[in-house]
Amino acid sequence: MDHLFVSVLLLLCSVAAASSFSGNAAGADGDPLILQVVDDEKGELALSAEAHFASFVRRFGKTYADEEERALRFKVFKANLHRAARYQRLDPTAIHGVTKFSDLSPAEFRRAYLGLRRPEAHKSTHEAPILPTDDLPTDFDWRDYGAVTGVKNQGSCGSCWSFSTAGALEGANFLATGKLESLSEQQLVDCDHECDSDEPDACDQGCNGGLMTTAFQYLLKSGGLEREEDYPYTGTDRGSCKFDKSKIAASVQNFSVISTNEDQIAANLVKHGPLAIGINSVFMQTYIGGVSCPYICGRHLDHGVLLVGYGSAGYSPIRLKDKPFWIIKNSWGENWGEHGYYKICRGRNICGVDSMVSSVSAIHTQQDQ
Ligand SMILES: *[C@@H]1O[C@H](CO)[C@@H](O)[C@H](O)[C@H]1NC(C)=O
Numbered sequence: 432m433d434h435l436f437v438s439v440l441l442l443l444c445s446v447a448a449a450s451s452f453s454g455n456a457a458g459a460d461g462d463p464l465i466l467q468v469v470d471d472e473k474g475e476l477a478l479s480a481e482a483h484f485a486s487f488v489r490r491f492g493k494t495y496a497d498e499e500e501r502a503l504r505f506k507v508f509k510a511n512l513h514r515a516a517r518y519q520r521l522d523p524t525a526i527h528g529v530t531k532f533s534d535l536s537p538a539e540f541r542r543a544y545l546g547l548r549r550p551e552a553h554k555s556t557h558e559a560p561i562l563p564t565d566d567l568p569t570d571f572d573w574r575d576y577g578a579v580t581g582v583k584n585q586g587s588c589g590s591c592w593s594f595s596t597a598g599a600l601e602g603a604n605f606l607a608t609g610k611l612e613s614l615s616e617q618q619l620v621d622c623d624h625e626c627d628s629d630e631p632d633a634c635d636q637g638c639n640g641g642l643m644t645t646a647f648q649y650l651l652k653s654g655g656l657e658r659e660e661d662y663p664y665t666g667t668d669r670g671s672c673k674f675d676k677s678k679i680a681a682s683v684q685n686f687s688v689i690s691t692n693e694d695q696i697a698a699n700l701v702k703h704g705p706l707a708i709g710i711n712s713v714f715m716q717t718y719i720g721g722v723s724c725p726y727i728c729g730r731h732l733d734h735g736v737l738l739v740g741y742g743s744a745g746y747s748p749i750r751l752k753d754k755p756f757w758i759i760k761n762s763w764g765e766n767w768g769e770h771g772y773y774k775i776c777r778g779r780n781i782c783g784v785d786s787m788v789s790s791v792s793a794i795h796t797q798q799d800q
Contacts, residue, residue, distance in 0.1 A: 525718060572740030573704060574740065582761070592641035600791055658678070710733075711729045
């Protein structure tokens, strides 16, 4: 039994890794092996939980301080296996299962790996102008144009907002200069304390959360972002601001907030580059691959990510489906999701994916050698 489950997990991972599925893989629909791993109804999940956990610990190099801690993590892990099985039923076009976050409770996960704070003021300044949508390509991916840096890892710090912000500016800067520069999230974590109202929680605060639009505001005031290599990521917010104006590598010209209209989102994406978006991350802790399209998903936004493209049809190894999807770059490292990416279906503001979208334009800086 143990061997069976280990090999099923490996199968799932290699299937998920092949992110560009080619058409109709026969037999994938309803594959009993794949369904088995996510179906706890037969009790098999419970029987093999120990084996699952052992393989999880190996695969992600987990270490626990003592037996007590290990026992606690195993308990959480088992609860997450059941949650993954539940999410699989709610979200059949994606694959849910064991991820590197499987030993974290939902609350621990929220605290450590998200970081989108609630916007206080709903100011409608910087509304994006309406763009034509007639000639939009059916499939589009900024990675194909070299406008997206490699997947980064925010670590255990609620700084998602800084990755979303830096990613959007990396793309905009590429469009303005033709050069792809990896930009510094740590500068935002250390130096951006911009607020969007007088409320006590209305400011960007490093690992305790922030907002992409206020971060753009900070960038307008401060002058821009340094390169990743000049101001490297530490994943803590205990350091002081070490921003050096002479090292600015990319500057914001202006930014705007885009309406929830999906065609406008697509048009702005194609015109301005990758977009900073908020999302409800509830299905992401257990996500392994495929197009996430849950029957129900909250629209409370708790995670900031980067929208880099869209596709017209998705393929799920569990069930063949034609589903248009968004392609989202996350900041949880490459060993999460589809090489660090998440696909979520388009069409009905699933998980609030259309509700907080902003685009940025960069200034063509002349200071380069
Ligand atoms: C920035 O301003 C220019 C010129 O007004 C405008 O065309 C562009 O759409 C703006 N960019 C964004 C991201 O709002």
